Each structure stands twice: as C-alpha cells, then as structure tokens.
Amino acid sequence: MAEHSTPVQGTFDDLGTPLSECTFVIVDLETTGTRAASAGITEIGAVKVCGGEVVGEYSTLVNPGMAVPPFITLLTGITQAMVAPAPAIDAVLPGFLEFAGLNRGTILVAHNAPFDVGFLKAACAAHDYTWPAPQVVDTVALARKLVTRDEVPNHKLGTLAGFFGVADQPTHRALDDARATVGVLHGLLERLGGFGVDTAEELRRFRSAPTAAQRGKRRIADDVPEAPGVYVFTDAKGEALYVGKSTNLRRRVQSYFTGSEKRGRIREMAALVEGVTPVVCETGLEAEVRELRLIAERKPPYNRRSRNPERAPWLKLTRDAFPRLSIVRAVRGDGAAYLGPFRSAREAELAREALHEAFPLRQCTRRISPSRPTAACVLAELGRCGAPCDGSETAEDYAVHADAAHGAMTADPASVVERITGRIRELSEHLRYEEAAGHRDRLAAFLSAAARSQRLAALAAIPELVAAAPAAAPAGGARTGWDVHVVRHGRLVNSGRMAPGSDPAEFTAALTRTAESVFPGPGPAPCAGAWETERVLQWLESPGVRLAESAEGWTCPVNGAEKYRHLTDWDRDGLSALTHR
Structure with a gap:
C-alpha cells in the first residue's frame, strides 16, 4: 500500500433517518393577499403525520388585523365576520409552533412552500419568535420532478389530489387543503421510494429523477452487505473509479x-x-484508515483529493556544513529535521518565510566551501544572513543559527513566535494590517506544521499502543462492546470489536499477536501515511477513548507548537488588539 495518504471524506458516512420514522407537519395558510409584507394570515390548518398515519391536526381562524378583501371571501368563503372574534397571530403562533415541533426535527411540508413559509417567518419576526429553520418539502417542486406533463396538465393541488386518488379534496380552506396535501405527499414519497430515496437526508438532496442508466445499476448493490466498511467502485476494466466509506455499505x-x-x-x-x-x-x-490507504494505492480519478499523497511537500533543514531550508517531497533517513506534511507548496513556503524571519539562515542553493569563498548576496547587506559564502561567518557561528532553527522546528518555537508577533504588533500600531496579516499567515503555517510534526513524532516513537472506546451504537439501539485498536509507530496495525462479557486481556492479546509488524524509520510518520497517523491521533484524543497498554510514555515537547496554536486564528481585530498588550 502507499506510504502517505490524505483525508477525503470528513466524517464516517451515515445516511440518516428513514422517512418512515420522520414526523411531517403539513401546513396550509389562508391570507388576505399574496405578499407577507402587506397581507395578513386569516387561517392556519396543519396535519401531523408519522409512519403514514395522522397523529394530530391543528386548525384556527386568525384575525389578520385588516379587512378581508371581497375576492378573498369569494375564493375561500372566509368573511370579515368570521375572523373578527378570532385571536390575532401573536396569540396563535405559540400554539402552532408547539404543535408543529419544528425545532425538534419535524419536516415542514406545504404546497407552494415558499408562500406559506414566507408568511410564517414574517409573523415570527414581527413578534420576536425565532424561526426554527426546519427541513422544508415543497410538494409543488417535488411533483414537477416526479410527475410528468404527460400524466397531469399542471401541478396544482387539486389536479395532483385527483391524480393520486386522494379522498380529501382541496377547498381553499386551510385544514382541507392541508389534508389534501397529505395525500399528495404520500403519493410523491411512494414514487421516491422507487428511486431509492428513503431517508430524510436523501430527500433533502433530491434534485431530479435518476436516469434509466442509474436505475439499472442499482443491481450492483444487491450483493453488498448491510455492514460498515469501505467500498470501491470499478469500471468495465476493473480499474478503481471511486473509494468511499459508510456505516451501511449497501x-x-x-x-x-x-x-x-x-x-x-x-x-x-x-x-x-x-x-x-x-x-x-x-x-x-x-x-477511515482503509479508505485513505486505498485512495493512495489505487488513485481513483473521481476522488478529488488525496490521490498523490507521496507528493505532499515537507520543509527540511539540511544536514550540510551550512544548513538551509529546503522544500522537498520525501522524508529520508538522513538525520535532518523535517516539518510537515503541508497541504500545499504555498503553505510550506509560508512556513519557510517564518523561519527566515526569525533566523539568519542562508537562502541560496549553491554549495558553500570555506576554502572557496564567493561574493555575498543582498541578504547579507540587509542583515538577513551572516554571509558564510564569503567567509564573514564561520561554520561554528552559523551552526548557532541552524541549531536554533532546528530547536524551533522540533521542540520550542518561542523564538519564532516572539519575532513574528513583535513584527505584527509593530505593523498593527501603524495600521498596516495587510502586511501584518501576511506575517500572521506565515506564523500560522509554521505553527500548524510544527504542531503536526511534533504530534506525529510523539506517537510514532511508541513501539506499541493499545486503546479502546465504547463501540458506536446502531441506529436506535444501545452501545454494545468496545472498539479496540493496536497502533505501532503511528500505524494502525489491527482492529477488533470486543463483545460484552469478553475477557479484555485475552482479546487484547489475540489482537496484538495477529497485528502487522512494523519497524521504526525516519521522519515524524515513518510507518504510515502522515494523514493516517493524524487520523489515529484524532481518534485517540476523542472522548471516551481509554489507553489500555503502551510500550513507552507518550509525550510531546512541554513548550511545543501546540502551546501557540491559538495564535493562528487572528483576524484584523485580533491583530489590532495586539497593540494594546
């Protein structure tokens, strides 16, 4: 498998809540006009549905605080006399919002939802209620994607209710129209099920009916187990197209x-x-680890990132007589200090600039020999380099700067932090924020890479580590067992799920006996991809993880780069605040 890999998906995939377990609130409003800014609500009707069954209804007239236009009375049958004794919207809203439960994961449904939602949001804003921002389903928009013009002449509520054989027909009264929309929604969801859309998350993402080619290829999943893991899509030649992961592969x-x-x-x-x-x-x-390794190994074209982790840049302090900072693409066992890996060459360059700001290291690439001096460059005139090239600085004097840079990269970055924050403070006092932001970006790139390198190196130094965490609970179930992992020199070498009642010592011993053998090597992540080791670190630091065994102590530098990570989040206000410290 490949030596280095970088993350692709940010989370372990879970497809979410089945539609059969979702609660829908289907709402309809009658109003005095079409614009929420100038019209008022005269009636609210709502139906709550779960698992295909009606579990509640809500209906009330509302005093709009204005006259009901004659054409509205003609359309809906709602007269001024009917709404005059009705409660105002500020008295109605609390009851409706409590019934709807929109802040508890309920999905709001309406026919031409922008109209109804617009009035409800305006009413909430006018009376200091926070709009819960629920998932909204517009049955008009959904019907346009699922019911063709060959089947219906238009997508009006009455037309769709007739097409789906809904018993409750719309009458331009709120509750009747909400009941009709329930029937239309069920008809549309049945069609969606035929396309494989059966969760709330899939419904939210639905944009159009799948093509015939897509539908035909659903057979590919027939033999895939309903289990967690990794999947690799392949073409007709067996070449990998895409690698992903999921808690339910099928x-x-x-x-x-x-x-x-x-x-x-x-x-x-x-x-x-x-x-x-x-x-x-x-x-x-x-x-997650298998996904990273497979992407790095097979380089699938449809995974956007991480196909070439071996090309990730590192910053190296060379080991010659007059060390310099060099951006390289590989870590070698040459005893040099390495910083990284960086996500881009630009980040590596920023980190190098930060170190050059703090230490007068040479920036030329030529070989320097005390016996053959050459002319110094402009950096010597600016005091940015001691000019070892022309003999102005001896190897012993130059080594002081190189050793200080080595220490900042691998142990204590305080000298870099002090130098650059001082420069930021000076620039901020003169309101030169753009220049100060440039120094901030250099410091952030350096500190992020230094913290990553130090964290990786600390874990990679441990020959063997065993840790466990409560196993993730299945949907709707309780946690069962423990996830146990064996890590050697930063590489995940074995995993297992220990069932309740198992002997922990025996289970751990079996895992370690059958684990992959690895040996120490050069750099911060010698035995695995740096991004794999970083993901293992994230898991080890997550809540609930318990360290069961460790062959050696797990330590990072006391004054390491992690101590200064807060300095990477400055914005302009933060830079300005430095002037007052």
Whole structure:
C-alpha cells in the first residue's frame, strides 16, 4: 500500500433517518393577499403525520388585523365576520409552533412552500419568535420532478389530489387543503421510494429523477452487505473509479443511483460503474484508515483529493556544513529535521518565510566551501544572513543559527513566535494590517506544521499502543462492546470489536499477536501515511477513548507548537488588539 495518504471524506458516512420514522407537519395558510409584507394570515390548518398515519391536526381562524378583501371571501368563503372574534397571530403562533415541533426535527411540508413559509417567518419576526429553520418539502417542486406533463396538465393541488386518488379534496380552506396535501405527499414519497430515496437526508438532496442508466445499476448493490466498511467502485476494466466509506455499505452504494445524488462528477462516475468491491470493517477508524490507504494505492480519478499523497511537500533543514531550508517531497533517513506534511507548496513556503524571519539562515542553493569563498548576496547587506559564502561567518557561528532553527522546528518555537508577533504588533500600531496579516499567515503555517510534526513524532516513537472506546451504537439501539485498536509507530496495525462479557486481556492479546509488524524509520510518520497517523491521533484524543497498554510514555515537547496554536486564528481585530498588550 502507499506510504502517505490524505483525508477525503470528513466524517464516517451515515445516511440518516428513514422517512418512515420522520414526523411531517403539513401546513396550509389562508391570507388576505399574496405578499407577507402587506397581507395578513386569516387561517392556519396543519396535519401531523408519522409512519403514514395522522397523529394530530391543528386548525384556527386568525384575525389578520385588516379587512378581508371581497375576492378573498369569494375564493375561500372566509368573511370579515368570521375572523373578527378570532385571536390575532401573536396569540396563535405559540400554539402552532408547539404543535408543529419544528425545532425538534419535524419536516415542514406545504404546497407552494415558499408562500406559506414566507408568511410564517414574517409573523415570527414581527413578534420576536425565532424561526426554527426546519427541513422544508415543497410538494409543488417535488411533483414537477416526479410527475410528468404527460400524466397531469399542471401541478396544482387539486389536479395532483385527483391524480393520486386522494379522498380529501382541496377547498381553499386551510385544514382541507392541508389534508389534501397529505395525500399528495404520500403519493410523491411512494414514487421516491422507487428511486431509492428513503431517508430524510436523501430527500433533502433530491434534485431530479435518476436516469434509466442509474436505475439499472442499482443491481450492483444487491450483493453488498448491510455492514460498515469501505467500498470501491470499478469500471468495465476493473480499474478503481471511486473509494468511499459508510456505516451501511449497501444503502450507501444504492444512493449513488438515485435522484438524491446531485454532484455532477459523481453522476458522471455512476454512468461508468460496472462493479463494486465492499470491504467490511470492524470499526469506524479501521474504515477511515482503509479508505485513505486505498485512495493512495489505487488513485481513483473521481476522488478529488488525496490521490498523490507521496507528493505532499515537507520543509527540511539540511544536514550540510551550512544548513538551509529546503522544500522537498520525501522524508529520508538522513538525520535532518523535517516539518510537515503541508497541504500545499504555498503553505510550506509560508512556513519557510517564518523561519527566515526569525533566523539568519542562508537562502541560496549553491554549495558553500570555506576554502572557496564567493561574493555575498543582498541578504547579507540587509542583515538577513551572516554571509558564510564569503567567509564573514564561520561554520561554528552559523551552526548557532541552524541549531536554533532546528530547536524551533522540533521542540520550542518561542523564538519564532516572539519575532513574528513583535513584527505584527509593530505593523498593527501603524495600521498596516495587510502586511501584518501576511506575517500572521506565515506564523500560522509554521505553527500548524510544527504542531503536526511534533504530534506525529510523539506517537510514532511508541513501539506499541493499545486503546479502546465504547463501540458506536446502531441506529436506535444501545452501545454494545468496545472498539479496540493496536497502533505501532503511528500505524494502525489491527482492529477488533470486543463483545460484552469478553475477557479484555485475552482479546487484547489475540489482537496484538495477529497485528502487522512494523519497524521504526525516519521522519515524524515513518510507518504510515502522515494523514493516517493524524487520523489515529484524532481518534485517540476523542472522548471516551481509554489507553489500555503502551510500550513507552507518550509525550510531546512541554513548550511545543501546540502551546501557540491559538495564535493562528487572528483576524484584523485580533491583530489590532495586539497593540494594546
């Protein structure tokens, strides 16, 4: 497998809440006009549905605080006399919001939802209620994607209610129209189920009906297990197209061939897919690590990042007589100090500039020999270099600066921090914020890389470490067992899920006996991709993780770069505040 890898997906994939378990509140409003800014609500009707069953209804007339226009009375049958004794909207809102439960994960549904939602949001704003911002389903927009003009002449509520055979027909009264919308919603959800859209998250992402080619390829998921792990999509030649991970492999693979997939490049990829290889994993961390390794190894074209982790830049302090800072693409066992890896060459250059700001290291690339002096460059005139090239600085004197830079990279960056924050403070006092921001970016790049390198090196120094955490609970269930991982020199070498009642000592011993053997090497992450080791670190530092065994102490420099990470978040106000310290 490849030596280095970088993260692709940010979280371990979970497809979310099945629609059969969601609560929908279908709402309809009657109003005195079409604009929320100038019209008022005259009636609210709502129906609460869960699992296809009606679990509650809400209906009330509302005094709009203005005259009901004659054409509204003609359309709805609501007269001024009917709304005059009704409560005002400020008295109605609390009851409606409590019924709807929009801040408790309820999905709000309406026919032409922008109209109804617009009035409700305006009413909340006018009376100091916070709009809960729920997931909203517009049955008009959904019907336009799922019901063709060959089937219906238009997508009006009455037309769709007739098409789906809904018993409750709309009458331009709020509760009747909400009941009709319930029937239309159920008809639309049934069609969505045929396209493989069966969770709230897939419904939110749904943009259009899948193509015939997409629907035909759902068969690819037939033999994929409903288990956590990694999946590899392949083309007709067996070449990898895309690598991903999920807590439910079958459902995740199926989702690529439904209308919920809106990413253009992935829809393009789906047309090329001819097969899928599932890799079942015991734990979430194992799946994440396997995904990183597979992407680095097979370089699938439809994974946007991380296909070439071996090209990640590092900053190296060379080991010659007059060391210099060099941006390289590989870590070697040459005893040099390395900083990284960086996500871009630009970040590496910023970190190098930060070190050059603090230490008068040479920036030339030529070989220097005390017996063959050469002319000094302009940096010597500016006091930025001691000019060892022309003999002005001896190897012993130059080594003082090189040793200080080595210490800042691997142990204590205080000298870099003091130098650059002093410069930032000076520039900020003169309101030269753009220049100060440039120094901030250099310091941030250096500190981030130094902290990463020091953290990776600390874990990589441990020959063997065993840690455990409570296993993730299945949907709707309780946690069962423990996820146990064996890490050697920063590399994940074995994983397992220990069932309740198992003997921890025996389980751990079995894991360590069958774990992959690794040996120490050069650099901060010698035995695995740096991004893999960093992901292992994140897991080790997450809540609930317990360290079961460690062959050596796990320590980072007391005054290391982590101490200064807060300095990487300055904005202009933060830079200005430095002038008052």
